[in-house]
Amino acid sequence: MGLIPQTKCSRCDRTYSGLRSRCPYCGASRSKRGKRVSDGDNATWKLIIGVLLIVVLIAAVVVILVTGSNDDTPGGNTNPGGADVNNPPVDDEPGKNPEGNPDPTKPAEVQVKNAAGETIATLTLKKDETIDLTAVISPDTATGVPVWTSSNSAAVGIMALDTTGMSYRLTGLSAGSSTVTVIVDTVKYEFTVQVTEDGAAPGGDTPGGTGTTTPGGTIATNVQIRTMYGDILDDISLQYVGETCDLYAVITPSTVTSVPTWTNTNPAAVEMVPVDETGMIVRVTGMAYGVSIVTCTVDGVSFEMTVRCNG
Numbered sequence: 519m520g521l522i523p524q525t526k527c528s529r530c531d532r533t534y535s536g537l538r539s540r541c542p543y544c545g546a547s548r549s550k551r552g553k554r555v556s557d558g559d560n561a562t563w564k565l566i567i568g569v570l571l572i573v574v575l576i577a578a579v580v581v582i583l584v585t586g587s588n589d590d591t592p593g594g595n596t597n598p599g600g601a602d603v604n605n606p607p608v609d610d611e612p613g614k615n616p617e618g619n620p621d622p623t624k625p626a627e628v629q630v631k632n633a634a635g636e637t638i639a640t641l642t643l644k645k646d647e648t649i650d651l652t653a654v655i656s657p658d659t660a661t662g663v664p665v666w667t668s669s670n671s672a673a674v675g676i677m678a679l680d681t682t683g684m685s686y687r688l689t690g691l692s693a694g695s696s697t698v699t700v701i702v703d704t705v706k707y708e709f710t711v712q713v714t715e716d717g718a719a720p721g722g723d724t725p726g727g728t729g730t731t732t733p734g735g736t737i738a739t740n741v742q743i744r745t746m747y748g749d750i751l752d753d754i755s756l757q758y759v760g761e762t763c764d765l766y767a768v769i770t771p772s773t774v775t776s777v778p779t780w781t782n783t784n785p786a787a788v789e790m791v792p793v794d795e796t797g798m799i800v801r802v803t804g805m806a807y808g809v810s811i812v813t814c815t816v817d818g819v820s821f822e823m824t825v826r827c828n829g
Contacts, residue, residue, distance in 0.1 A: 625660040628653060628707040630700055641711045643674070643690035645772050648748070652685045653700050653707075662702040670696035671764065672799055674711045675748035689748035690714075691766055692798060715772050738817040740770040741778070752823050756788070756804035759829035767798045767814050776817050784810035788825045804829050 523536035529546040540547050630638045630651050638651060653664040664683040668674045673694030679685040688698065690713035700707045742750050746764040754763060767778040777797040782790040787808025793799035802812060804827035812823045 622657055622659040623661045625655045625657075625662050625702045625705045627656040628664070628700055628702050628705050629656075630654070630698075630707055630709060638709045640709060641688070643688065643711060643713050645690045645692060645713060645715055646768065648687055648689045650679065650685060650687050653683070653702070655702055660702065662705075665701045667699050667701075668696045668711075669699070670694055671746055672766070672794070673713045674698065675744070675746060675766075677747040677749065687748060689744075691744065691748070736771055736773040736775070738769050738771075738774045738776060738819045741814055741816045741819045741821045742768040743812070743814050743821050743823045744768045752821075753826070754823065755826045755828055756802070757828050759804050759806065759827065761827075761829070762801055762803045764793060764799055764801050765812065765814075765823070767816065769816050774816060779815045781813045781815075782810055783812075784808055787827050788812070 524533050525536045525538070526533050527541035527544060527546055530541060530544040532541065532543045534542055631654050632638060632649065632651055641649070643649065653666075655662070655664070666676050666678070666683070666686050668676045668688075671691075673690070673692050674696035675689040675691050676698065677687045677689070679687055688711060690711075693713055693715045695713070696711050697708055698711055743752075744750050744766040745754060746766070750768065756763065769776075769778070780790060780792075780797070780800050782788060782802075785805075787804070787806050788810035789803040789805050790800050790810075790812060791803075793801050800812075802810075802825050806827060807829060808827055810825050810827075812825050814821050814823075
């Protein structure tokens with residue numbers, strides 16, 4: 519069975535190649551007496567070969583198109599240096615996307631300003647003095663939420679004024695220095711806050727107080743308890759077992775040298791431990807469901823706070 523058609527001679531009835539014009543056996547001319555043999559078998563093979571050729575051609579065209587598309591697309595698989603262009607390294611530069619272009623949703627710069635619009639670099643507060651500050655983010659289309667921290671919460675307390683994190687209130691709690699940091703995504707801004715004690719006025723009185731000088735020193739005329747967030751409260755709640763809160767003694771006048779005495783009526787519900795040796799700060803921790811009364815006493819003057827554990 520071949521691809522070349524066969525012809526049967528009408529004179530000698532022999533079969534020969536269809537490429538010949540005469541019968542090689544008897545010399546009869548094919549055009550006059552020759553008759554082509556049925557080429558049904560040849561047609562089948564021709565059909566199979568034709569289909570295979572079409573399939574191969576289609577596959578070749580697809581390969582050429584795909585290869586050409588990868589080569590022509592900007593940022594193809596690799597550049598001449600061999601780097602993977604489809605997965606470029608992430609650009610950590612603030613305010614830009616991984617391609618290095620400005621991203622309006624990412625902060626490029628963060629500053630902190632006061633109510634007058636002045637940028638805060640350093641700040642000095644007196645004890646018990648407060649100031650409201652606002653984070654300013656550039657560009658104003660950035661979507662990050664500022665996170666504020668104080669490196670020395672015993673000296674400077676911070677408290678959010680809204681749920682956006684943009685505005686905070688700083689309070690001088692005790693003499694010392696603290697670095698306040700505002701972070702938005704990976705961009706941060708830092709400034710230093712110095713807290714100073716109020717000096718005693720002649721005769722023992724201090725600004726804002728009515729203390730009196732005794733041979734043993736200035737005595738307390740008022741005592742309050744301030745939370746770590748700068749609030750003076752008489753009732754706080756610990757939402758779960760293990761939650762903690764630092765409490766600060768606020769004594770008037772500030773020149774009092776007496777050490778506060780703290781008491782806790784229900785240590786099974788609320789544990790209380792001193793934070794430092796000055797006695798000015800204690801830490802309460804929720805231990806079990808219940809209520810305790812925490813009392814701070816200085817020179818016979820007391821302040822009571824109800825501490826609840828809801829755990």
